[in-house]
Amino acid sequence: MAWNEPGKDKDPWKNNDKKKDQGPPDLDVVFQKLSKLLGGLFGKKPSSDDSGNKGGGNIAIIAVFAIIAIVWFVSGWYTIKESDRGVVLRFGAYHSQVEAGLHWNPKFIDQIIPINVEAFRTMPTTGFMLTEDENIVKVGMEVQYRIIAPEKYLFSVTNADNSLLQALDSSLRFVVGHSTMDDVLTTGREVVRQETWVMIDDIIESYDLGIDVVDVNLQQTRPPEEVKDAFDDAIAAQEDEQRFIREAEAYEREKAPIARGQVKRIEQQALAYKEGLILKAQGEVARFNQLLPQYQANPEVTRQRLYLETMEKVLDSTSKVLIDNNAGGNLTFLPLDKLMGGSTDKVGLDKSVSEIETRSRADEKADQDERAGGTTSPSRSSNRSSGRDY
Numbered sequence: 001m002a003w004n005e006p007g008k009d010k011d012p013w014k015n016n017d018k019k020k021d022q023g024p025p026d027l028d029v030v031f032q033k034l035s036k037l038l039g040g041l042f043g044k045k046p047s048s049d050d051s052g053n054k055g056g057g058n059i060a061i062i063a064v065f066a067i068i069a070i071v072w073f074v075s076g077w078y079t080i081k082e083s084d085r086g087v088v089l090r091f092g093a094y095h096s097q098v099e100a101g102l103h104w105n106p107k108f109i110d111q112i113i114p115i116n117v118e119a120f121r122t123m124p125t126t127g128f129m130l131t132e133d134e135n136i137v138k139v140g141m142e143v144q145y146r147i148i149a150p151e152k153y154l155f156s157v158t159n160a161d162n163s164l165l166q167a168l169d170s171s172l173r174f175v176v177g178h179s180t181m182d183d184v185l186t187t188g189r190e191v192v193r194q195e196t197w198v199m200i201d202d203i204i205e206s207y208d209l210g211i212d213v214v215d216v217n218l219q220q221t222r223p224p225e226e227v228k229d230a231f232d233d234a235i236a237a238q239e240d241e242q243r244f245i246r247e248a249e250a251y252e253r254e255k256a257p258i259a260r261g262q263v264k265r266i267e268q269q270a271l272a273y274k275e276g277l278i279l280k281a282q283g284e285v286a287r288f289n290q291l292l293p294q295y296q297a298n299p300e301v302t303r304q305r306l307y308l309e310t311m312e313k314v315l316d317s318t319s320k321v322l323i324d325n326n327a328g329g330n331l332t333f334l335p336l337d338k339l340m341g342g343s344t345d346k347v348g349l350d351k352s353v354s355e356i357e358t359r360s361r362a363d364e365k366a367d368q369d370e371r372a373g374g375t376t377s378p379s380r381s382s383n384r385s386s387g388r389d390y
Contacts, residue, residue, distance in 0.1 A: 087151055147211060197213065
């Protein structure tokens with residue numbers, strides 16, 4: 001049966017006690033019912049006619065709030081990486097700092113900002129700068145840094161990275177402005193780098209940025225394009241100068257020890273020669289002192305012996321042979337000049353020795369015949385004649 005048949009007063013919206021309108025319920029009625037449900041949930045006693053209908057509504061609302069609480073609790077767990085540190089903000093203000101690991105925070109109350117404190121970050125800058133001698137050079141520099149205090153990095157200044165960039169650019173321009181162009185382009189690059197580093201450290205220390213500058217690299221220093229070729233030639237000439245200087249230094253290091261060794265050797269030879277002459281003179285003096293008593297005892301014999309020793313020394317290096325004509329024997333026929341000269345002609349030497357032996361045997365036989373017959377052999381006379389000639 002339809003609910004709106006004539007004679008029936010049944011309303012599906014259960015508003016029998018109100019006016020019998022067939023439209024949707026009024027919003028005031030809905031809000032009134034909702035306020036009654038919330039009032040019963042927080043301790044307000046419902047009326048007897050509403051207690052049966054509101055029991056199920058209270059359970060549903062409690063279930064919804066329980067689900068919301070569980071979701072809120074679960075969503076509060078978070079993890080901080082090993083390389084990060086977490087900065088905790090409570091109602092937008094800095095509260096604390098957490099280490100790496102699993103943590104929990106009240107959702108919608110605390111905010112966690114992870115900051116990497118182990119990674120090395122890079123900040124470059126480049127531009128045309130004016131040097132002390134009023135020349136323009138293009139300089140590029142790069143600074144490497146890492147964060148050591150996350151809370152200072154976030155809240156000491158508005159933007160720590162931008163502050164570091166401004167400090168780098170200001171320091172570099174100051175140092176280049178107090179250096180000449182040749183120093184910036186060639187020999188003074190390391191000085192520019194070190195002085196810029198020192199100035200950056202001083203600036204960020206006063207701002208307390210929570211940043212540690214690890215390294216500063218001077219990437220490029222070059223003149224404007226209009227004069228680049230001329231400066232390249234000048235730099236090449238300076239490099240050649242340095243190369244020649246290093247080669248000269250290497251040659252000096254090579255030759256100096258040799259020269260010092262030669263000087264030392266000559267000094268030692270001179271000292272040895274000096275000591276040798278002194279010892280020789282002392283030996284001569286001692287020898288003459290020993291000869292003096294012998295000379296005083298027998299002057300003639302000593303004089304003759306000294307003469308013979310002196311002649312032996314004098315004639316020791318000559319190839320001439322002196323023979324007494326009155327002396328006999330085989331000494332007359334020996335080739336003493338060849339023996340003393342060290343001749344290597346062994347065949348000729350053997351031939352000469354055999355001839356001498358033949359002549360010696362012939363002379364002995366002639367002497368025997370002469371003693372037996374009382375006559376002199378012609379061969380004997382010729383041998384004696386040849387011996388005297390020799």
